[in-house]
Amino acid sequence: MTVDLLYDWLNETIPFLSGNDLLLLFAILIPALMLFLVIAVNAIVLVYAERKVSAFMQDRVGPMGQGVGLHAGKWGMLQTIADALKLISKEDIIPKLADRKLFIMAPFIIFVGAFIAVIALPFGESLIVADMNIGIFYILAVSSFGVIGLILAGWSSNNKWSLYGGMRSAAQIISYEIPAGLSLVTVIMLTGTLSMQGIIQYQSGGIFDWIVFSSPFSFIAFIIYFIAGIAETNRTPFDIPEAESELVGGFHTEYSGMRWSFFFLSEYANMLVVNGVAVTAFLGGWQSPISGYFNTAGWGIFWFISKILVLVFVMMWVRWTFPRLRVDQLMDICWKYLLPIALMNIFGVGLWTLIFG
Amino acid sequence: MSELAFWLVAAITVVSAGMVVFSGQLIYSAIALLFTLLGVAGLYIFLWADFMAGIQVMVYIGGILVLIIFGIMLTHKIESVKISQTNVQRKIGAFVVAVFLLFLASSLGSAPWFQMVTTEPSETVSTVGKLLMTKYLLPFEVASILLLGSLIGAAMLSRKEG
Known part of the structure; x- marks a missing residue:
């Protein structure tokens, strides 16, 4: 684990403080700051990617350099950074009738919910902040934390569109947690461990040792998890919580400036988490697809991040391909289709391991 | 720390x-x-x-x-x-709490205490799982039947007539 390694290293390099609790504090704070940087860079890159992908899908060019005085970099690559600067310098507006304390608190709760989930993501063989005994279960558990922030944001804004958005997103996330959890149960049944690194170690070898290809049932589980993941990140076709044509902006209608950008940071951090779990559980994590090649620590980080980015691209592709679902259709898909399939799947994986395992 | x-x-x-x-x-x-x-x-x-x-x-x-x-x-x-929430009957409540605290303090003082495990156990989840599937199988199944019953009941209650 990164924290232990850092602690040992700090103990060696600063001998007059060795054994001091201060060093442990540093060993915890440094990875935390690094993760914050990862989340920020992730949001900047993904916002740019989302704009470009959506533009190309609609036969546009997307953000470009805009002439001599207003240059946003080649191909508009500095556009997101300019947007971030704009958001930081914007006025912070709190509606007069809003519940002030909760209004201020809500973005932080959502961000904390996303942030504590990133802690358990294995970026490499030893590059994980906390390899917990209960890793994958921990991520599932803390992802329910952000829901409370969403409801609070919707409620405290004192605006009916916000309230509707908050309610819808809470109902949606809670419902889709169930098929997501059940599809991960199949993975846990195969690997016999909840630890993220343990699950990845189980899939060592080439591309055909990954869980997604190990049996037809685990492939179905991957598809179910991915659909539920799209719903949990509130993205189209499951974006009724912020359906622009009905609800203005959903739960973040009343937010502006830096507070608003915290919602976006956590939304993209959630995409990172959901796809990170999918990559860990089904696509071999930091393992190379070709057995024995490109398997060093540096390549591990490359594989993990590029697998995540492929899944993120599919999410964006889905977003610009499918129309938005209605509320009843959304619940139908979750409870009448995904849930029974996921339950049958658990049974199927059990049989499969009994016969072929 | x-x-x-x-x-x-x-x-x-x-x-x-x-x-x-x-x-x-x-x-x-x-x-x-x-x-x-x-x-x-x-x-x-x-x-x-x-x-x-x-x-x-x-x-x-x-x-x-x-x-x-x-x-x-x-x-x-x-x-x-x-909506506000108010607490009524504070005096009686305080009395009950005081009696309960006294009772707790006396039993805390006399109870034999388990020693806390000071080293991290290597496996926690699998131990829990094995115990649930062997020693505590019956309570586990009874609890799941209870939950199933309440699920069916909730579905019945929320269902439209006809």
């Missing part, structure tokens, strides 16, 4: 539990309950019960607390006055 962390978590739990009881608005009580439940999950972690802590967060925060907040919001109209 870990002692400091323990006292911090314990303080968060107790202070926010107090806020749940004494806050004037139901929604603030619910939010304070969030920190209480988180604090209890933290206490589980200090006892090396990481799986219990996960369950605590998932069931109580992700399920029950969200339901409570939903309930508060659905009964609250945006235009109307805010």
Whole structure:
């Protein structure tokens, strides 16, 4: 684990403080700051990617350099950074009738919910902040934390569109947690461990040792998890919580400036988490697809991040391909289709391991 | 350091539990309950019960607390006055609490205590799983039948007639 390694290293390099609790504090704070940087860079890159992908899908060019005085970099690559600067310098507006304390608190709760989930993501063989005994279960558990922030944001804004958005997103996330959890149960049944690194170690070898290809049932589980993941990140076709044509902006209608950008940071951090779990559980994590090649620590980080980015691209592709679902259709898909399939799947994986395992 | 962390978590739990009881608005009580439940999950972690802590967060925060907040919001109209919660009969309550505290203090003083495990157990989840499937299989199955019954009951109640 990164924290232990850092602690040992700090103990060696600063001998007059060795054994001091201060060093442990540093060993915890440094990875935390690094993760914050990862989340920020992730949001900047993904916002740019989302704009470009959506533009190309609609036969546009997307953000470009805009002439001599207003240059946003080649191909508009500095556009997101300019947007971030704009958001930081914007006025912070709190509606007069809003519940002030909760209004201020809500973005932080959502961000904390996303942030504590990133802690358990294995970026490499030893590059994980906390390899917990209960890793994958921990991520599932803390992802329910952000829901409370969403409801609070919707409620405290004192605006009916916000309230509707908050309610819808809470109902949606809670419902889709169930098929997501059940599809991960199949993975846990195969690997016999909840630890993220343990699950990845189980899939060592080439591309055909990954869980997604190990049996037809685990492939179905991957598809179910991915659909539920799209719903949990509130993205189209499951974006009724912020359906622009009905609800203005959903739960973040009343937010502006830096507070608003915290919602976006956590939304993209959630995409990172959901796809990170999918990559860990089904696509071999930091393992190379070709057995024995490109398997060093540096390549591990490359594989993990590029697998995540492929899944993120599919999410964006889905977003610009499918129309938005209605509320009843959304619940139908979750409870009448995904849930029974996921339950049958658990049974199927059990049989499969009994016969072929 | 870990002692400091323990006292911090314990303080968060107790202070926010107090806020749940004494806050004037139901929604603030619910939010304070969030920190209480988180604090209890933290206490589980200090006892090396990481799986219990996960369950605590998932069931109580992700399920029950969200339901409570939903309930508060659905009964609250945006235009109307805010729902407040008041505590009545404080004197009798204080008396009952004092008697209970005395009882607790006397039993805490005389009870034989289990020693806390000081080293981290290598496997927590698999031990829990094995015990549930062997020694405690019957209570486990009874609990699941109870849950199944309540699920069917809820579906029956919410179903439209006809």
